[in-house]
Amino acid sequence: MAKLIISCIIVLFSSIFLLMELSSAASTYNVLSFGAKPNGQTDATQPFLKAWGAACSSVEPSTIYVPRGLYLLKSATFRGPCKNRITVRIDGTLVAPLDYWEIGNSGYWLLFIKVNGISVIGGNLDAEGAAFWDCRKSGKNCPVGARSITFNWANDVEISGLLSINSQVTHLVINSCNNVMVRNVKIIAPDQSPNTDGIHVQSSTGVTITGCRIKTGDDCISIGPGTRNLWMEKILCGPGHGISIGSLGRNYEEDGVQNVTLAYSIFTGSDNGLRIKSWARPSTGFVTNINYRNIVMKYVDNPIIIDQNYCPNNQGCPGQTSGVKISQVTYKNIQGTSTTQVAMKFDCSPSNPCKGIQIQDIKLTHMNKKAKSFCNNVQGTEKGVILPDSCL
Numbered sequence: 001m002a003k004l005i006i007s008c009i010i011v012l013f014s015s016i017f018l019l020m021e022l023s024s025a026a027s028t029y030n031v032l033s034f035g036a037k038p039n040g041q042t043d044a045t046q047p048f049l050k051a052w053g054a055a056c057s058s059v060e061p062s063t064i065y066v067p068r069g070l071y072l073l074k075s076a077t078f079r080g081p082c083k084n085r086i087t088v089r090i091d092g093t094l095v096a097p098l099d100y101w102e103i104g105n106s107g108y109w110l111l112f113i114k115v116n117g118i119s120v121i122g123g124n125l126d127a128e129g130a131a132f133w134d135c136r137k138s139g140k141n142c143p144v145g146a147r148s149i150t151f152n153w154a155n156d157v158e159i160s161g162l163l164s165i166n167s168q169v170t171h172l173v174i175n176s177c178n179n180v181m182v183r184n185v186k187i188i189a190p191d192q193s194p195n196t197d198g199i200h201v202q203s204s205t206g207v208t209i210t211g212c213r214i215k216t217g218d219d220c221i222s223i224g225p226g227t228r229n230l231w232m233e234k235i236l237c238g239p240g241h242g243i244s245i246g247s248l249g250r251n252y253e254e255d256g257v258q259n260v261t262l263a264y265s266i267f268t269g270s271d272n273g274l275r276i277k278s279w280a281r282p283s284t285g286f287v288t289n290i291n292y293r294n295i296v297m298k299y300v301d302n303p304i305i306i307d308q309n310y311c312p313n314n315q316g317c318p319g320q321t322s323g324v325k326i327s328q329v330t331y332k333n334i335q336g337t338s339t340t341q342v343a344m345k346f347d348c349s350p351s352n353p354c355k356g357i358q359i360q361d362i363k364l365t366h367m368n369k370k371a372k373s374f375c376n377n378v379q380g381t382e383k384g385v386i387l388p389d390s391c392l
Contacts, residue, residue, distance in 0.1 A: 027062040028065055030065045030067065031047050031065065031067075034048075040072055048064075049076060052078045056078075056080065056082035056083065056086065058084060065091075072095055076110055077111045078112045080112075088118070088120045090124075093124040100129070104143025106146055107147065109146040110150070112157075113154070118156070125165070125167075126165050126166060127166050129193065133168075146168045149162075152175050153175075153177065156179050164186070165188045166189050170198075170200050171187045171198050174202075175201075176204060182209040183211055185212045198237075199221045200223075202225060209235065210231075215239055217239075220240040221237070223243075223257060226255035230259070234264050238267050238270035241270065242300070246310070247310055248277070249285050252281075253283075254284055256286035259289050261290075263294050266295075269299050269300070272300070272302045273300045273304060274331065277305075277310045280309045280310060280320050281316065285324040290329040290330070292329075295333070295336075296336050297338065302342075308352075321350050321352070331362060334361075336365075343373065344371070345374045346378040347374065357381075361383070363385060365387065371388040375392060
């Protein structure tokens with residue numbers, strides 16, 4: 001009798017495991033099964049979209065699998081809402097068409113929109129941006145440019161282990177999203193490639209960016225209006241334009257930026273380090289509760305900078321002052337070298353002075369010499385050793 005019971009239990013568990021395996025197999029969608037060819041020459045856009053359609057309609061959590069190889073993709077929109085969570089696991093490389101016009105006017109290369117519960121794990125993205133940059137630099141008629149991978153109105157997002165190279169414009173965009181984790185992402189573009197921001201976050205809440213290496217031609221990370229509760233740590237930035245809040249105040253009615261932290265990060269050879277910038281014109285925008293701590297600067301042009309007189313080409317802002325209200329910004333344990341003599345610059349708005357600026361344990365030198373600080377329309381406090389001498 002005992003042997004019969006044990007045999008029944010074994011059969012029962014075997015059946016359960018078989019069902020689990022069948023269920024797992026049924027919820028994994030290999031793009032090769034939908035006609036994708038991993039040769040880098042055959043257009044794989046429709047096979048990828050068909051795989052997405054199957055996964056999106058699955059009532060079970062599902063995986064889209066991209067095996068090793070090269071996959072040629074044109075602009076593709078992966079649209080939700082979907083019935084359950086989707087993981088896109090990429091072992092291969094996605095390449096854009098060599099003719100930049102084929103994706104350049106869409107504004108997007110890969111767009112995930114209105115998806116709740118999406119993970120993109122691994123993979124390489126090569127947007128082949130060099131010809132597009134040459135067009136921009138030549139002054140010829142060019143498309144607007146495509147962001148490599150964008151998440152719009154998405155919630156519970158994970159992006160992990162991704163490599164993005166040579167985006168036409170911004171590599172990764174997080175817009176109007178909630179609860180996003182960006183982990184161990186690597187972004188590479190030449191230091192003179194125009195507008196190739198690494199990661200752009202705006203109108204989003206609860207974003208974490210950690211363990212990322214960004215070398216690019218514009219901001220390593222740019223932070224736009226409406227960003228709240230952004231945590232960044234272990235970022236390696238440079239070359240690039242630093243980590244920037246702004247430009248803010250481009251429009252009069254604009255959401256603010258609040259609760260942003262950057263910690264344990266290194267800037268190497270970047271144009272800026274910790275930058276907040278706003279247009280010199282009226283705005284309802286604001287920046288508050290910003291924390292920078294435990295940062296190393298290696299030969300950075302402007303390690304610490306607030307610029308509220310941003311007015312490119314002197315168009316739309318001469319003679320005006322910034323309405324963006326900046327308050328409660330803390331700089332703690334910032335050390336390293338500045339390539340310019342002014343290592344710490346607070347150039348704030350005369351109509352809306354910066355308030356609650358706190359500096360603690362700052363040690364920035366200029367080429368092994370004493371650096372300087374600059375203050376304009378700023379109120380704040382200092383604590384610990386401050387080099388260069390504080391002007392607060």
